[in-house]
Amino acid sequence: MSDHFRFEVDGAGEARAEIATMIATGHADRWQVQYARWRVMMAMIGAGMLTLIVVMVLARLITGGQPSLLLGFGAAMIGAGAWNMLARRSVARLVGGLSDPSPVMDGPQVWTFDADGVRIVSDVVDSRFTWRAFDRVLEGQTALGLASGAVYFAMPLENAEVRSDLLERIEAWMLA
Amino acid sequence: MDAGVTRDVIELRYRFDTGLLPAAMSGWWRSAVPPQKFVHRAAFWAVVWLGLLVLAGAIGQAGLSPTFVVAGILGAGVMVAAFAYLQRTRMRQFYRIVGAHWDRTGEISVRFDALGVKMRDEVSERRYSWAAIDAVQKAKGATVLRTGMSMIAIPDTAMPEGLGASEFRARLNGWRGA
Numbered sequence: 001m002s003d004h005f006r007f008e009v010d011g012a013g014e015a016r017a018e019i020a021t022m023i024a025t026g027h028a029d030r031w032q033v034q035y036a037r038w039r040v041m042m043a044m045i046g047a048g049m050l051t052l053i054v055v056m057v058l059a060r061l062i063t064g065g066q067p068s069l070l071l072g073f074g075a076a077m078i079g080a081g082a083w084n085m086l087a088r089r090s091v092a093r094l095v096g097g098l099s100d101p102s103p104v105m106d107g108p109q110v111w112t113f114d115a116d117g118v119r120i121v122s123d124v125v126d127s128r129f130t131w132r133a134f135d136r137v138l139e140g141q142t143a144l145g146l147a148s149g150a151v152y153f154a155m156p157l158e159n160a161e162v163r164s165d166l167l168e169r170i171e172a173w174m175l176a
Numbered sequence: 177m178d179a180g181v182t183r184d185v186i187e188l189r190y191r192f193d194t195g196l197l198p199a200a201m202s203g204w205w206r207s208a209v210p211p212q213k214f215v216h217r218a219a220f221w222a223v224v225w226l227g228l229l230v231l232a233g234a235i236g237q238a239g240l241s242p243t244f245v246v247a248g249i250l251g252a253g254v255m256v257a258a259f260a261y262l263q264r265t266r267m268r269q270f271y272r273i274v275g276a277h278w279d280r281t282g283e284i285s286v287r288f289d290a291l292g293v294k295m296r297d298e299v300s301e302r303r304y305s306w307a308a309i310d311a312v313q314k315a316k317g318a319t320v321l322r323t324g325m326s327m328i329a330i331p332d333t334a335m336p337e338g339l340g341a342s343e344f345r346a347r348l349n350g351w352r353g354a
Binding site: 016019020073074075076077078079080083090093094096097098100102103104105123124125126127128129130132133135136147148149150151152153154 | 197200201204205208209210247248249250251252253254255256259273274275276277278280281298299300301302303304305307308310323324325326327328329
């Protein structure tokens with residue numbers, strides 16, 4: 001296993017959209033994103049059942065009768081759907097905004113990883129970070145992301161074997 | 177690097193107060209997603225409320241009790257309140273995780289001049305040319321610079337004497353536009 005990785009990439013456009021989605025949804029890898037979708041569905045069912053109970057009590061106390069109960073429950077479900085739709089739209093707008101052309105992400109970049117940290121060099125940026133700087137590594141299907149507070153990086157890395165090797169090394173470096 | 181301001185250079189030293197994080201992140205978000213025009217938002221909500229009014233009227237016309245409308249509003253309100261609570265809890269957790277980063281950075285030194293931005297702290301050293309700065313955004317209590325997906329937040333309290341936050345942003349935009 002290598003102790004030094006160097007990648008020359010020409011633009012991080014695709015990677016950026018993938019990593020931006022992870023940032024916007026607060027998830028660290030593609031499995032978490034998939035798990036989160038299931039979790040949202042389960043939460044919706046749970047919230048629906050809870051709402052049914054609350055609305056049942058409120059409808060009986062304030063409005064009385066079964067038809068009110070059904071209407072209240074229906075409205076709650078529509079509210080949940082609308083909320084979910086607005087949240088998805090909001091994430092899509094953020095990902096769209098972060099995917100706008102930017103000299104930081106679109107030009108050629110050289111990424112160097114070793115035990116000391118990571119260095120990212122392009123025509124407009126030269127950054128070095130020690131591993132202490134990072135709190136999360138984000139693994140996309142075609143990209144690798146690093147998060148350091150609110151500083152995010154995305155590097156396209158489609159080769160799953162190399163990505164897995166690099167991730168393993170980064171995790172070891174971060175723990176060292 | 178000492179804090180100070182001259183005609184050609186602005187140098188700042190500060191420790192980032194994570195209490196500013198929600199406002200800074202909000203500024204970062206606005207820099208990537210400019211808020212929709214007031215007219216658009218007003219039109220959207222006018223249509224929503226008009227729809228509800230028409231629905232309420234239709235229920236009344238059908239000879240049903242207005243309590244149905246009350247039940248509908250109650251149901252939607254309960255769900256919105258539940259989601260709003262979950263969102264708040266989630267964001268608080270997010271700020272705690274992201275904010276832990278600044279416990280490790282220690283004091284941050286930043287230098288702005290015609291060439292760009294230089295930053296140094298205990299875990300990183302960064303140089304950006306002005307072309308790398310995609311946005312300079314005002315936030316509550318801070319100035320936010322967005323570079324690609326990343327955020328650099330400069331608290332207003334870090335400004336040296338004689339330099340206000342709005343003047344600071346004007347100077348940065350002057351260098352960006354040069």
